[in-house]
Each structure stands twice: as C-alpha cells, then as structure tokens.
Amino acid sequence: MTPEQFSRRHGFSAAPAExxxxxxxxxxxxxxxxxxxxxxxxxxPNTIRDWLCTVLRELPDQNNxxxxxxxxxxCQSLMxxxxxxRVYDFVELVYDRLSTSQDSARAEQWANAVxxxxxxxxxGWRLVExxxxxxxxxxxxxxxxxxxxxxxxxxxxxxxxxxHEALRDLSRRPxxxxxxxxxxxxxxxxxxxRQATNDxxxxxxxxxxxxxxxxxxxxxxxxxxxxxxxxxxxxxxxxGRTPGRSETELVVTVAAAVCTYLAQxxxxxxxxxxxxxxxxxx
Numbered sequence: 575m576t577p578e579q580f581s582r583r584h585g586f587s588a589a590p591a592e593x594x595x596x597x598x599x600x601x602x603x604x605x606x607x608x609x610x611x612x613x614x615x616x617x618x619p620n621t622i623r624d625w626l627c628t629v630l631r632e633l634p635d636q637n638n639x640x641x642x643x644x645x646x647x648x649c650q651s652l653m654x655x656x657x658x659x660r661v662y663d664f665v666e667l668v669y670d671r672l673s674t675s676q677d678s679a680r681a682e683q684w685a686n687a688v689x690x691x692x693x694x695x696x697x698g699w700r701l702v703e704x705x706x707x708x709x710x711x712x713x714x715x716x717x718x719x720x721x722x723x724x725x726x727x728x729x730x731x732x733x734x735x736x737x738h739e740a741l742r743d744l745s746r747r748p749x750x751x752x753x754x755x756x757x758x759x760x761x762x763x764x765x766x767x768r769q770a771t772n773d774x775x776x777x778x779x780x781x782x783x784x785x786x787x788x789x790x791x792x793x794x795x796x797x798x799x800x801x802x803x804x805x806x807x808x809x810x811x812x813x814g815r816t817p818g819r820s821e822t823e824l825v826v827t828v829a830a831a832v833c834t835y836l837a838q839x840x841x842x843x844x845x846x847x848x849x850x851x852x853x854x855x856x
Contacts, residue, residue: 591696593709597748599661603697604653607665610687612646615680619645625671626652629664659747662699662706669704699745708744714827721762721830724837730769733833736762740826744819752822753807759829760804770836779805789832800828 581587595603611617619641627634630652638644653661665688672681685701692699692709700709709715718741725734740758743751764778771785781788782798789797804825807817817825 587690588694590693590712593698593711594696596698596708597658599656599658601654603695604656604661605650606691606695607661607688608649608653610684610691611668614687615684619649622649623652625667626656626664629660629667630656657748662747665699665701666704666706669701673704706745707741708750710823710827714823717827717830717834721833721837724834725762725766728769728837728840730766730837730840733762733765733769733837736765737826737830737833740829744822744826750819750822752817752819755822756804756807756817756825759826760801763829763833766833766836766840770840789835797828797832800825 608622611622612619623634623645626632626649632652635648638648653664656664668684669681672678672684681704685704689700691697698709699706700715701707718737721737722734725731725737736758740755740762743754743758760778764781767778767781767785767788768774768776770788771781773781773784776784778801779798782794782801786794788794807821
C-alpha cells in the first residue's frame with residue numbers, strides 16, 4: 575500500500591459537495607475508482623480485471639496477456655461500458671474480496687478512499703461495512719447512525735432492523751423502494767414506542783392518543799400527522815400517491831431521531847427504576 579497522503583495525515587479535506595449523483599456513475603467516477611485501485615491500493619490489472627468480469631459476468635479476453643497496456647485498457651473498457659449500478663456492485667465486491675483475503679487494512683483503505691471521493695464529488699452513496707448505503711444530508715446520516723447505535727444499546731433489535739431495512743430500501747439499485755423505506759421507518763418507530771410505553775399491541779396512532787407525553791408537546795401532534803402521512807403514502811397506497819425521495823428521507827430522519835429519543839428514555843427509566851419492573855418511561 576502507498577503511504578498515507580498529506581491531506582489525510584493532516585486532516586485537510588474539501589467541503590462536502592451537494593449530492594447530485596445517485597442513480598448514475600459518470601465516466602469521471604468510474605475512472606477515479608480505477609485510479610484508487612491501481613494507484614493507492616496498488617492492485618494489479620489482472621486482479622482488477624478478474625473482479626470486473628465477475629461483476630459483469632464476462633470472460634476475460636484471453637488475447638490480452640500483458641498487464642500494461644493490454645489488460646489495463648481492458649479494465650477501462652469494462653468499467654466504462656458497465657451499467658451504472660454494476661459500477662457500485664463492483665465497489666462492494668472489491669471490499670468483499672479484500673476482506674475475505676484477510677487484507678482488512680486494504681479493505682478499510684478502499685472504503686475510506688471511496689467515501690472521501692464520494693463526499694467531495696457529490697455521489698450519494700457511502701460504503702459501510704462492505705455495503706453501499708444511501709447517503710443524504712448530514713442531518714439524515716446523523717439521525718440514522720444515532721438511531722442504530724441507541725437501539726442497539728437498548729437491545730431493541732427489531733426496531734434497529736426496521737431502520738436498517740428503511741435504509742436498504744433507499745439504497746436499492748437500480749431504483750429505490752421509497753414506499754418500503756417509509757413503511758420500515760415508521761415500523762421501527764412504532765416498535766420503539768411500544769417498548770417505551772409497554773403497550774405491545776397498539777399502533778403508533780393509538781400510542782400517541784393514549785400516551786401524548788411520549789414526546790414533548792406539541793411534537794406529539796407532528797408525529798400523529800406524520801403517521802397519517804405514512805398511512806396514506808405507504809401503508810394504504812392510492813394510485814398516483816407515492817412519496818418523493820426528499821419526503822422519504824425526511825420521514826426516515828424524523829423517525830430515526832424519535833427512535834433515538836425513546837431508546838434513551840427507555841435506558842434512563844430502566845436505570846432509575848431497576849427495582850420496579852412495572853415502571854415504563856411514559
């Protein structure tokens with residue numbers, strides 16, 4: 575591996591660019607990925623070609639036997655000719671192959687370099703534990719990451735999985751499942767609210783009516799309206815009524831933030847009332 579770059583050693587980075595690339599992989603993005611592999615990670619063209627062929631289900635050109643320029647040019651041809659979503663499949667496969675070859679340091683170097691480039695270029699994806707997730711504005715990422723951590727610490731595995739599934743639906747390629755993302759985000763919130771109120775069978779709407787203090791007022795009214803919005807746009811779908819991406823990210827952001835709030839409330843209540851198992855936060 576090459577030595578760490580000056581900018582990374584000293585913590586210099588460009589301001590995040592506005593996200594403008596999601597369901598696309600422009601030529602300059604494809605070229606940058608190849609340069610990271612060949613330049614920073616110092617992988618041989620033979621290896622890069624094998625992995626590209628695996629993703630694209632193509633056989634290597636047996637007439638190309640010299641790595642430079644023949645195989646390297648073949649790598650470029652394969653990369654530039656791939657459907658956009660296969661480019662991101664390739665990003666995941668590289669991480670997987672590096673990890674399974676017990677080269678975890680290089681796998682993390684790949685993830686860090688890809689994520690840094692995507693942020694600086696405005697690509698709406700980020701590589702997390704080997705999988706590309708939909709990247710949103712800072713508030714979106716912070717809310718989702720905080721929710722997953724808080725739900726994990728509170729042992730709310732079902733709620734955590736629902737938030738994870740919401741993010742997976744947003745990250746589906748070639749088209750995101752926006753309706754599914756709203757459904758899963760609200761299911762995660764409903765699951766957390768049930769645990770917080772010890773009301774295992776109630777819907778979120780019922781919980782908000784029975785426990786209006788579950789969040790500070792008048793935020794309960796906002797949650798109730800968001801529940802109604804989700805019911806109309808995702809749970810009881812009508813023709814021509816589907817959520818847009820920005821609306822979906824907003825629902826996921828709010829649901830994740832409230833999950834974090836409730837998970838922390840559950841943890842605080844358990845810490846302060848460990849002697850009384852019947853106590854609930856709300």
